[in-house]
Amino acid sequence: MLNRIVTGAHYGLRDWLIQRITAVVMVLYTLGIAGYLLMQPVLDYNAWTLLFSGNVIRTFSLLFLLSVFYHAWIGVRDIVMDYVKPAAIRLIIHVLVILTLLLYVIWSVQILWGIK
Amino acid sequence: MNKKRPKHLALHKIQLPLPGFVSILHRVSGMFLFLFLPLLLWIFYASLHSIETYTRLVEILQHPLSKLVLLGLIWAYLHHFCAGIRYLGLDLQLGSSLAKARASSWWVLGVSLSLTVLIGVWLC
Numbered sequence: 001m002l003n004r005i006v007t008g009a010h011y012g013l014r015d016w017l018i019q020r021i022t023a024v025v026m027v028l029y030t031l032g033i034a035g036y037l038l039m040q041p042v043l044d045y046n047a048w049t050l051l052f053s054g055n056v057i058r059t060f061s062l063l064f065l066l067s068v069f070y071h072a073w074i075g076v077r078d079i080v081m082d083y084v085k086p087a088a089i090r091l092i093i094h095v096l097v098i099l100t101l102l103l104y105v106i107w108s109v110q111i112l113w114g115i116k
Numbered sequence: 117m118n119k120k121r122p123k124h125l126a127l128h129k130i131q132l133p134l135p136g137f138v139s140i141l142h143r144v145s146g147m148f149l150f151l152f153l154p155l156l157l158w159i160f161y162a163s164l165h166s167i168e169t170y171t172r173l174v175e176i177l178q179h180p181l182s183k184l185v186l187l188g189l190i191w192a193y194l195h196h197f198c199a200g201i202r203y204l205g206l207d208l209q210l211g212s213s214l215a216k217a218r219a220s221s222w223w224v225l226g227v228s229l230s231l232t233v234l235i236g237v238w239l240c
Contacts, residue, residue: 020204020207023200023204024204026197027197027200027201030197045167045170045171048163048164048170049164052164068153072146072149072150072153075143075146075147075150076147076150079143079146079147104153104154104157107157107161108157111157111160111161111164111165112164114165115164115165
């Protein structure tokens with residue numbers, strides 16, 4: 001019987017795979033945005049907000065940010081599992097990190113759909 | 117397995133191999149990026165929200181200290197990005213021999229550092 005603890009990994013392929021899928025999403029988005037910005041003759045406020053004015057780019061930007069947050073959760077969890085041993089402290093850190101990342105999700109939606 | 121083993125840790129002679137060095141930097145840069153997420157999100161917010169917040173942000177980013185922090189974050193992103201692509205390759209069993217793994221480690225360090233310098237020159 002494995003010694004399964006609530007603050008451990010989930011002993012499966014899922015998180016490992018999600019870490020890679022979100023990585024690919026971030027690579028593609030980064031290259032797309034970087035390529036677009038490099039092609040702009042002038043980079044000012046107008047060009048910048050024009051880029052994020054459409055619903056499609058906002059949706060993909062949100063997908064990128066959600067990938068960042070999920071990817072960050074798995075990474076931080078791995079770091080905490082390596083360096084923090086007491087289960088109680090681990091649990092507190094995990095809960096704080098998850099809540100913080102969920103707040104970032106809400107903030108991201110507000111940023112992307114709150115452009116004047 | 118309770119035998120007492122002799123230890124010969126000559127700390128001045130042993131060092132982390134290059135792929136290990138790139139690996140720990142991947143972890144450090146990832147943690148750094150995570151800790152600075154609220155700042156990055158605020159920068160994104162200020163850059164988009166209105167012309168006033170955008171102008172204010174540009175002013176703040178003129179400060180040498182903000183440029184330093186920004187450059188540190190850009191390096192962290194680029195290193196994490198390049199090292200991450202290297203790991204995706206290793207997962208697909210691309211370049212997993214020792215010589216190739218060492219060579220790709222040099223590439224990760226070199227590409228991320230030179231791009232950081234390039235962006236740094238463009239910023240200043």
